Structures are given as C-alpha cells and as structure tokens.
Amino acid sequence: FAFAKLRFKGRAGLLAFVVATMAVPTQLGVVPLFIVMRELGLTGSLWAVIIPGVASAFGVFWMTQYLSAALPYELIEAARIDGASTFRIFRSIVLPVARPALAMLGLFTFIGAWTNFFWPSIVLGTTNPTLPVALQLLQTGFFKDIPLIMTGVLVSVVPLLTLFVILGKQLVAGVMQGALKG
Numbered sequence: 452f453a454f455a456k457l458r459f460k461g462r463a464g465l466l467a468f469v470v471a472t473m474a475v476p477t478q479l480g481v482v483p484l485f486i487v488m489r490e491l492g493l494t495g496s497l498w499a500v501i502i503p504g505v506a507s508a509f510g511v512f513w514m515t516q517y518l519s520a521a522l523p524y525e526l527i528e529a530a531r532i533d534g535a536s537t538f539r540i541f542r543s544i545v546l547p548v549a550r551p552a553l554a555m556l557g558l559f560t561f562i563g564a565w566t567n568f569f570w571p572s573i574v575l576g577t578t579n580p581t582l583p584v585a586l587q588l589l590q591t592g593f594f595k596d597i598p599l600i601m602t603g604v605l606v607s608v609v610p611l612l613t614l615f616v617i618l619g620k621q622l623v624a625g626v627m628q629g630a631l632k633g
Contacts, residue, residue, distance in 0.1 A: 452545050454511065455518035456527055457537075466515065473508045481573060488574055499574040500581065504564040510556050517552035518545065554618045561614055565607070582607040 453459070454466045484503060485494070493499040522545060530540045546553075571581040577588060586603045589596065615622075 452514075452518060452541055452549075454515040456522060456524065456545075466511075469508050469511050473512070477569065481570065484570075485574060494574055495576065495579060497575070497579070497581075500564065500567070500571050503570070504560060504567075507560065510560065513556050513559075514549065514552060518549060521552075522548050551622065554622055558614060558618055558622070562611060565611060 454462060454469075488494050488499040488503075493502070526544060527540055530544055535543070565581075566583060567581070568583040568587070572584045572587075575581065575584065577584070580588060582603065586600065586607065589600050589603060
C-alpha cells in the first residue's frame with residue numbers, strides 16, 4: 452500500500468531495490484539465513500521454514516502493481532477528507548480492494564513454501580523433514596517402493612487442492628473484477 456499509493460521521498464528507489472533483490476539467487480542468501488536461524492534457535496523446527504517465506508520481494512511487487520491499478524487516488528483522498536487515518540484507510544478501503552490479489556499471493560506463497568526442497572533440507576535435516584524432503588528420503592536405497600512414493604505424492608498434493616478450493620471464490624472474484632473494469 453505504501454509503495455502504491457503513499458507519496459514519500461525515495462519511494463521509487465526503494466521499490467527498485469526491492470524488485471532488484473528478486474534477481475539475487477536464493478542460494479546466495481542461504482548461509483546468512485542459516486546463521487540467523489541458528490542464532491534464534493530455530494534450526495530443526497518448522498518455524499525456520501515458515502518465517503523466511505512470510506514476506507518476499509515478489510509479494511511486495513505483486514501487491515504494489517495490483518493496488519496501483521485497482522485503487523484510485525480519489526478514493527483515498529475522499530477517505531482523508533472524511534477524517535480517516537492511514538490505518539483506517541488501509542483497513543476499511545485497501546484490504547477489501549486487495550482481497551483477490553491477497554488470495555492469489557497467499558496461494559503462490561503457500562505453493563512455493565510447500566514444494567520447497569532446498570531450504571527445508573538444509574535447516575531441518577532428516578529428523579523433521581517436510582513432505583518434499585521426506586519423498587526424497589523414500590527414494591534412497593536399492594529398492595524403491597513405488598506405491599508408497601505415489602501415496603506420499605498424493606498426500607503432498609491434497610493440501611494444495613484444499614487451499615485452491617478455499618481460495619477459489621476469491622480468485623474468481625479477482626478475475627471477474629478485472630474483466631468488468633475492461
């Protein structure tokens with residue numbers, strides 16, 4: 452919201468810096484991130500996988516672009532004239548407008564975190580693996596139990612389908628909103 456509609460000094464440069472961080476490979480940040488998680492005492496727990504995935508440069512860029520197009524300045528100015536604070540504008544105007552984009556971003560973030568193999572295999576190890584890491588562990592050795600592996604794949608897909616069904620209404624509303632604006 453701040454990048455899309457609030458005017459402050461250095462906004463364009465800061466947004467360009469955030470977007471430029473998307474060009475940095477994930478592997479370059481693994482060592483410092485691991486050190487931070489170790490210092491916080493989170494290595495070996497699922498919080499070490501969840502916390503880094505909460506905010507991303509892609510999410511900032513996605514929401515900035517959506518709010519720039521979907522939220523007119525006039526609506527914000529009308530709310531300011533009515534005496535609404537910035538937090539009230541965010542809660543009462545921006546969040547309802549941004550709901551379809553937030554649903555889509557939530558879906559993208561969840562799928563990315565759910566299917567991530569690299570970071571969970573480093574920070575969790577084999578003692579507390581996520582499903583992709585556990586599926587890899589099932590495939591080691593001389594004998595591969597294909598029915599067990601396929602069952603694991605099915606189990607790993609069920610939460611993704613469930614989330615899509617839950618967020619489907621918001622996703623369709625976002626598509627329809629874009630179609631009606633023409």
